[in-house]
Amino acid sequence: MIGKSYDGSTPWQAAMFGNEHLATIVPISGLIGLMELMWKNGSNEARAPFMHNVVYGSYGLDGDTQDIGNACPDYALGPAAGTGAYVWGGEAVGTYWEERYFLQRVLDNYNGSVYLIQGMHDWNVDPHMAVPTINILKQHGIDAKGLFGQWDHDYPDRPDYHFDRSGEGRGREAYPQMTRFDWMQDLLEWFDYYLKGIGDKPGLWIEIQSNHGEWRIEDHYPPQDMETLTLDLGGALINIGGTTTIFPDASTGPVYETAPFEEGIWIAGLPRLHVDVRTTTIGGQIYALMEDCDDSGQCIHIGHAIMDLRYHEGGSEEQVWIPLLQTINAKMEFFTIDAYVDANHTIRLSLFSTGDDYLPASTSSVVTIQEGTGSTLQLDIIDAADKLWFEPPTCTHSYCTDWVNQTAEST
Template identity: 25%
Template sequence: MTSAPSSVGTRARVASVLVGLLVAALPAAPVAASPGTGSAAAQAESAARHRPVPPHVVGDHTVPAYSYADAIRESVWVQTRADSDGDGVRDRVAVDLVRPREAAAAGVRVPVIMDASPYYLCCGRGNESELKTYDAAGVIAKAPLFYDNYFVPRGYAFLAVDLAGTARSTGCEDVGGPAEVGSATAVIDWLNGRARAFTADGRPVSAAWSTGQVGMIGKSWDGSVANGVAATGVPGLATIVPISAISSWYDYMRYQGVLRSTDYPGFLHSYVNGRDDDACADTLARLRADSAEETGDHNRFWAQRDYRPSADRVRASVFVAHGLNDLNVTTNQFAGWWQELADEGVPRKLWLYQAGHEDPFDVRRAEWVAALHRWFDYWLQGLRNGVMDEPRVDLETAAGVWTTQRDWPAPGTRDVRIALGGGDGVTGTLGGRGARPGQERAYVDESLTEAELVAEPSTATAGRLVFLSGALTTALRISGSPSVRLRIRVDRPTTELTARLVDYGTAERVQYGSSEGVRTLDTESCWGASTDADDACYRDTEEITEVSDHAVLTRGWLDAAHHRSLRLRTPLLPDRWYTVTVPLNAYDAVLPAGHVLGLMLGQSDPEFTETNDRDATVRVDLGRSELILPIAGRAGLPVIDDAPPVRTAPADPSAARTARDTRQVP
């Protein structure tokens, strides 16, 4: 684990942002400084104390002071620096915005909440798949989601941005790449006077109504864009709220060298493409050629789409939200980003919940809206409401059960190395005394489904190795990113290696499968003001729970030939032993006393990945292999010599075991 950074850097970033807010809030005309009046920060604070308080601010929070029905609605096109479609003209991205008319009339500049998305016309946003709609003049009439309804009356502008190559924008969508990120960055430049924008008929238009302070928000692909823009360090971006978002596109489409599915970049480009096919044919061809699908290697293409190494450039604060059981954008996406931000002292906050690929608006609605309100008021309006003095993490530990903690992973977490023992010859042990070098177990590749891999662990099943702890004598808290270190010998040049941690024990759990763990109800609730074209009411939701006898906690995959480096394959020699590490996705869970922790090892995994490297036999040297488990507190696994018998409902024998298209849309 990396130790927490000093709070000095965080305080400096916070102070810098707040001074910027104070300066941005001053009148547009310059204020002359008298000799000896002190620093720019002091002048800004003094001016702020004497300026009139706008009607949307009461104490330490904003209130709905402006009419949503009368708000200014505009559609403009911002010119970017790129010509991604190669037509000799810079790309222009469509920006549909809603802002308070009364504030504009009074000369009160407002900050911006922005959601840049590829989905506004092709696919929709939110649980109800809302699309943008326009009036007869082509001006925005309805923006998806509640952000404009709720925040515009409170003194914010809302911008819904069509990424390059999507909806009404020109250019070409390059799936997480420079054109996509640059198209959103250009909008922030325009809001700060560094880029040009035009109306539909070509007239230049400025953003003099804006303070220049921007907060980006969005779920999935939208939140991934926010991560990418933050990684550029663009001035004016004060905060981002990435929800279920990608921080490394390689890790989204490749699992440690294993393809998630074929033609993934091309599939996503085509899914959201808003241009004629011919306009972006070259971009599509480059996506397919440069992604190195034939090898699974990490290369320059993927480095451009990995935002984590640029965490040192992030100027914005970051409020992350992610489902612990998200099988679409897996949890390593938030965990890797979170750790890089922590190392750089970036001000940050985190929500983790039991659902899958969901927005917390559909998990814990009232509390989420309140949290966003306070976060944006602090970072965009400069209101000192104490949000940064609260615990950094909100965590759902079971369905509807929430707690807070100082940080994540849980403070006091340590990596514990747990030996793999031979057990009774069918089921191995976790934490056993019997593990010794030279004690081997072999398993063949049977392309098991997950249900087959984890069911009935005390029963011999070809294609897997099973290791069980003893029944826990006290509750066990796992918090962080586990991994499995294996000493292996393989009779093929490579094979896919998979690992899963399983909680064996009866409990009521969120069922996060195809439903993502959330059910849509017939009732609805309203969050903001409405018009005839754009209402603020959304159908209520609830978590789906079920009593089950076991649950998969986390999963991991590795192409064995990428065990040395993701940049280059190293084929395995059949007569040689290799040490490889299979990283598992980040997780946070409490296993109650009496439950049993299981580690399941398999090979090809047709439900989650796609590989042509099958039919291998893997031999594992148990005495030189181990599970590395991030454990919070003093509790550990009981030391045992023989695996306890564990019974579960058998796997459905009709489950398909053939490869399928595993591509999803982020």
């Protein structure tokens, strides 16, 4: 069973019932859970309170007498569940969201294989649907393979979409190498083996692309046995913004930057920002933007993270503390990053109350950062010399060749 986006979620839903006749699934930007699509650590995307009912629910309406079939109790609960999750950051209507989490039941019941396809800059279905899901599948003995490129909410072989939907710091640097016309051959071999028993067993690895276009193979993703580079706020990360206060206005907050790196570093997986803070109320939110800045001061996005501080432990349990008096440590995790930061470049970390397509917190608060060893940015680093790199077939579509020629002329 194969599909993309909404149709890419159906394979996960089918797999969770353990049907013996379902031999393999290929989710392309599919959902492991409905709440996971639009919430992260209690923080809401702008579409979160209404998306699944107003948009997805409307698919069942076509103006005939059968529309009444949509008038089920759960459809009526949907708007309340969405609004409640915005206000409280979690379950507000019974077990509405728990019932719509698919991955655990897949792990418990499914005996087939999984070929995961995911865009690392997918704005619609964020890459945390695939990372670390791919490792969890492997840990449970499920045959799993991954293809993770720097495209958006797309198939791997759409050069026109890849170009039109990418931008500076949002995938463009990996174009046109991101376009994988060979993936259909891989898919054919996958289906031949798992559906017909024909040919050799496919390699159960992950093909991952960096933000500058290079492809390599990993056995797991995030990779295993990486070194961790730890940078403390106010120390290795120098405060260049002149403040430690985040105001709930989406634009005011501290900015930190490293010294230029003597050697390039390769960041892979799920970086963390663990930061000590105090708040004026039980609430508040932190949006963290990580950028790669060159020696001229030009910066590009390499990753971001967000957290509703009511969920500062990083799980699904709401926390309480004494505002103004008690320090809490917000254990933030960035969305998946695979990025190379060159020698003589710096990493800049900007902290705001919200960013990208996330709503302001329903419990807005002034947040004060406490610098020092309790507040650190943790980057997992790979050694490029130890990795297996490869070049996929060159994209010869006019979009690809035009861009290559244009960039060659500009340099």
